[in-house]
Amino acid sequence: TNNQQQPTTNNPTTTNNDHPYLPRPLVAYVCSRYYRAPELLFGATDYGDPIDVWAGGCVVAELLLLRPLFVGGSGLKQLVQVLKVLGTPIPSQYESMHPKISVKLEKLPQISPKQLSSLFPEDTSLNLIAILEKIFVYDPSLRPPAAEVANLFSQ
Numbered sequence: 001t002n003n004q005q006q007p008t009t010n011n012p013t014t015t016n017n018d019h020p021y022l023p024r025p026l027v028a029y030v031c032s033r034y035y036r037a038p039e040l041l042f043g044a045t046d047y048g049d050p051i052d053v054w055a056g057g058c059v060v061a062e063l064l065l066l067r068p069l070f071v072g073g074s075g076l077k078q079l080v081q082v083l084k085v086l087g088t089p090i091p092s093q094y095e096s097m098h099p100k101i102s103v104k105l106e107k108l109p110q111i112s113p114k115q116l117s118s119l120f121p122e123d124t125s126l127n128l129i130a131i132l133e134k135i136f137v138y139d140p141s142l143r144p145p146a147a148e149v150a151n152l153f154s155q
Contacts, residue, residue, distance in 0.1 A: 085113070
């Protein structure tokens with residue numbers, strides 16, 4: 001048994017390079033599809049803690065809706081479900097998710113973002129909606145670290 005302490009981080013810009021014990025490269029096919037962060041749907045293989053923050057936001061949304069927020073029958077259909085909520089990303093957002101993105105920008109449908117509050121029951125806490133708005137962003141480095149999200153829930 002290996003009793004060595006493994007390094008941990010709550011840095012929202014954590015990448016695979018920050019975790020020397022993880023194999024390289026990582027794979028984009030990770031976690032259940034409904035909880036997969038957009039950078040994974042775009043094929044990123046260098047990612048970190050922000051994918052877990054996204055997945056946690058998906059779980060909270062599912063608890064509120066009593067169904068998953070993003071339901072796609074394939075990776076592409078899953079991406080379309082995210083686009084329907086967040087809108088089509090702009091070029092700088094693509095680069096933040098996956099600098100070597102293979103998807104042609106002009107091939108994605110141009111979709112306007114929705115107000116997140118319109119997707120949840122009327123009695124949903126505005127504070128909770130604000131937390132989800134911080135989590136559901138394309139740029140992984142802009143998602144709050146898990147510890148910050150936990151603090152937001154206690155406010």
